[in-house]
Amino acid sequence: MVRNLSSEISILNQYVSELRNVKVQNDRWRFRKNLERIGAVMAYEISKQLEYEINPIETPLGVAQCNQLKSNVVVASIMRAGIPMHNGLLSVFDHAENAFISAYRKHEKDGSFKIKLEYVSKPDLTDKILLLCDPMLATGASMGLTYKTLIEESKPKHTHILSAIASSEGVNYLERNFSKSDITIWSAAIDDELTAQAYIVPGLGDAGDLAFGKKL
Amino acid sequence: MVRNLSSEISILNQYVSELRNVKVQNDRWRFRKNLERIGAVMAYEISKQLEYEINPIETPLGVAQCNQLKSNVVVASIMRAGIPMHNGLLSVFDHAENAFISAYRKHEKDGSFKIKLEYVSKPDLTDKILLLCDPMLATGASMGLTYKTLIEESKPKHTHILSAIASSEGVNYLERNFSKSDITIWSAAIDDELTAQAYIVPGLGDAGDLAFGKKL
Amino acid sequence: MVRNLSSEISILNQYVSELRNVKVQNDRWRFRKNLERIGAVMAYEISKQLEYEINPIETPLGVAQCNQLKSNVVVASIMRAGIPMHNGLLSVFDHAENAFISAYRKHEKDGSFKIKLEYVSKPDLTDKILLLCDPMLATGASMGLTYKTLIEESKPKHTHILSAIASSEGVNYLERNFSKSDITIWSAAIDDELTAQAYIVPGLGDAGDLAFGKKL
Amino acid sequence: MVRNLSSEISILNQYVSELRNVKVQNDRWRFRKNLERIGAVMAYEISKQLEYEINPIETPLGVAQCNQLKSNVVVASIMRAGIPMHNGLLSVFDHAENAFISAYRKHEKDGSFKIKLEYVSKPDLTDKILLLCDPMLATGASMGLTYKTLIEESKPKHTHILSAIASSEGVNYLERNFSKSDITIWSAAIDDELTAQAYIVPGLGDAGDLAFGKKL
Numbered sequence: 001m002v003r004n005l006s007s008e009i010s011i012l013n014q015y016v017s018e019l020r021n022v023k024v025q026n027d028r029w030r031f032r033k034n035l036e037r038i039g040a041v042m043a044y045e046i047s048k049q050l051e052y053e054i055n056p057i058e059t060p061l062g063v064a065q066c067n068q069l070k071s072n073v074v075v076a077s078i079m080r081a082g083i084p085m086h087n088g089l090l091s092v093f094d095h096a097e098n099a100f101i102s103a104y105r106k107h108e109k110d111g112s113f114k115i116k117l118e119y120v121s122k123p124d125l126t127d128k129i130l131l132l133c134d135p136m137l138a139t140g141a142s143m144g145l146t147y148k149t150l151i152e153e154s155k156p157k158h159t160h161i162l163s164a165i166a167s168s169e170g171v172n173y174l175e176r177n178f179s180k181s182d183i184t185i186w187s188a189a190i191d192d193e194l195t196a197q198a199y200i201v202p203g204l205g206d207a208g209d210l211a212f213g214k215k216l
Numbered sequence: 217m218v219r220n221l222s223s224e225i226s227i228l229n230q231y232v233s234e235l236r237n238v239k240v241q242n243d244r245w246r247f248r249k250n251l252e253r254i255g256a257v258m259a260y261e262i263s264k265q266l267e268y269e270i271n272p273i274e275t276p277l278g279v280a281q282c283n284q285l286k287s288n289v290v291v292a293s294i295m296r297a298g299i300p301m302h303n304g305l306l307s308v309f310d311h312a313e314n315a316f317i318s319a320y321r322k323h324e325k326d327g328s329f330k331i332k333l334e335y336v337s338k339p340d341l342t343d344k345i346l347l348l349c350d351p352m353l354a355t356g357a358s359m360g361l362t363y364k365t366l367i368e369e370s371k372p373k374h375t376h377i378l379s380a381i382a383s384s385e386g387v388n389y390l391e392r393n394f395s396k397s398d399i400t401i402w403s404a405a406i407d408d409e410l411t412a413q414a415y416i417v418p419g420l421g422d423a424g425d426l427a428f429g430k431k432l
Numbered sequence: 433m434v435r436n437l438s439s440e441i442s443i444l445n446q447y448v449s450e451l452r453n454v455k456v457q458n459d460r461w462r463f464r465k466n467l468e469r470i471g472a473v474m475a476y477e478i479s480k481q482l483e484y485e486i487n488p489i490e491t492p493l494g495v496a497q498c499n500q501l502k503s504n505v506v507v508a509s510i511m512r513a514g515i516p517m518h519n520g521l522l523s524v525f526d527h528a529e530n531a532f533i534s535a536y537r538k539h540e541k542d543g544s545f546k547i548k549l550e551y552v553s554k555p556d557l558t559d560k561i562l563l564l565c566d567p568m569l570a571t572g573a574s575m576g577l578t579y580k581t582l583i584e585e586s587k588p589k590h591t592h593i594l595s596a597i598a599s600s601e602g603v604n605y606l607e608r609n610f611s612k613s614d615i616t617i618w619s620a621a622i623d624d625e626l627t628a629q630a631y632i633v634p635g636l637g638d639a640g641d642l643a644f645g646k647k648l
Numbered sequence: 649m650v651r652n653l654s655s656e657i658s659i660l661n662q663y664v665s666e667l668r669n670v671k672v673q674n675d676r677w678r679f680r681k682n683l684e685r686i687g688a689v690m691a692y693e694i695s696k697q698l699e700y701e702i703n704p705i706e707t708p709l710g711v712a713q714c715n716q717l718k719s720n721v722v723v724a725s726i727m728r729a730g731i732p733m734h735n736g737l738l739s740v741f742d743h744a745e746n747a748f749i750s751a752y753r754k755h756e757k758d759g760s761f762k763i764k765l766e767y768v769s770k771p772d773l774t775d776k777i778l779l780l781c782d783p784m785l786a787t788g789a790s791m792g793l794t795y796k797t798l799i800e801e802s803k804p805k806h807t808h809i810l811s812a813i814a815s816s817e818g819v820n821y822l823e824r825n826f827s828k829s830d831i832t833i834w835s836a837a838i839d840d841e842l843t844a845q846a847y848i849v850p851g852l853g854d855a856g857d858l859a860f861g862k863k864l
Contacts, residue, residue: 062418634710
């Protein structure tokens, strides 16, 4: 299933407009904060699909029957660009477990590239709800590889794949390769074009560089 | 209209359960953060009802048509207990204007009390969307008086009245006294009982004291 | 005692430069955040003068002798402009008690004004450390009146009066009217000029308007 | 040079006491926030040693001569435990560039382990001020290897190595292997003991697990 949040009216669209805007992007702090807020909004929308249980809670004045989160949530992000969204997800699910993965594009001399995974830190995912974020879902290849690596030893109950901006091609790639019952794809915007260098157009440029500065 | 968010499944219920819990309340920081998060969630839900306009935004790689917030939002809170929710609302609508009002219960020797307004700081509200928060909506009297005072010189297009925990009586009071086309009442929980001292039961106790410490 | 932090080299000066800058001020969120960060820095510097006690703390691997805050801190601010600094102070002293006071300039037709106090919410201050903030210390009159009102029923051990930008005149006013053993004045910058309308020059304009929007 | 902040009186000691406390550690959110606050305090103290330049800044009412940060700061952290401190450093130096490195202990069957580096994302460091953080400085081996890897292609002007809790052995290791003119070691506490498994005693346990949950 794909949940394209740009087709729904909310303040999320304002955040995306600021992320994209070349004149606003020079404020790295605001750029990171907007990714954080997008993460927080997605976490909240996902929370509507989770399991809760009613427990009696003692207040200073009586006992209240309260719904408390029963699902075990794991917040995961692809380094380094995923960190601000990760922080936003974690601000909503502050008790969650966490996973971090590094993936990068290894560029060849002919201009092509391969996805390489390096650092993988993850908990047991069995029967948990996995929230896996990367601000840009371009070809979908690194996200697909990351997802496969994460669920190798233990299988989550369901995985939500989250991006701020996705390409149609990236969404299609994930839908083609993974079962609808296993993953839900969320994006705050879906753009049609993908360049030969796998940049989303109009997109926003390189989210990692904009949040954290250029890499050597 | 009343939007009782406890009847919808979301992580908001977890936050309310922590607010209510005597064992968690001794952490003032978490108490304030939970009020902030409730404010942020409500702001986001309200943002789905606001007006947007599509503008062309220049990205580093092209031009994107983006929805940007057109409504003028004013975030208002009743001192002092409203400040954490105010901070949460403002974290979502960071460009908003703001209003602050102080209201308090002046207790008489016979145990009764009157609501008194003191400090009122507000912008022109004409045709704006007013978000007015106070964590506890008990009798509704102080909220009603605050709302009336705020809109004396200038009338907002619509007002959203927000509380973390409301009493049924408080909700009824506002519905009886104000037009449905003018106000929407939002609460993260609605409790049935109200003591003679106007404390909501089971409620959570005194939100101002829990967030900021006892007053002289 | 006066602690003029602009005479010491630190990142605080960068924050002040952003607060003052007309081109940066249009970002209300950054404006508030810079006031918050100035509050946090001042809280930290003040924390070096507080009392601590060594307690044994059980870690998962042993027992550590740790210094824990013994002083009772009260964070106080003058509404509404003081709220962002208040939030910063409270982010450092998250266990603190709080006070809020509203003071405003009641303008007469002849252009003169009087300071009026309205809302006062405060705890017992006996033997506590009071941190009282307002981003602009202009004539010092409203700060002086606020301070006097706060300590009417209970006397703190010491009071730190905090502003982002003070005028020399405001600093002199406080030094003339209060004992050095009772108060310490902190400012991130001290400007020489004060206009007839009591605006600090070069200052930054109206801190309340810049953080929260114009008032009616 | 070693700057042991536990020998100086400040609220930092309170944060360390909460980090260490088994009874407080079950709140992962507070654990991360305390690491963030320690990062922010260290960033601020380091900011006193950086270079600034005076620039004229136009305010709404005049021109102010302001000190603005001239040094180019790079915030770096060792994954995954370093992220909360990284967030704190970045909250102070919001314009900074960033580096992320993953290092882990590869355990052998005999109980020994080797440090392995994987993900390295870094900017050109030439003549910049590098802030490199990891909450626990145990043997110093992974920090030393990380530092060497970071400066391979480009040399910073100076590097500040930051930890929340260091062992004396780790501090000695870094002092033995690197020049005092190149690095300054900062820690919020220095503990004497290091177990055969390289855990600091009394320490606080595993900072990564406490912040983010156990790894598979």
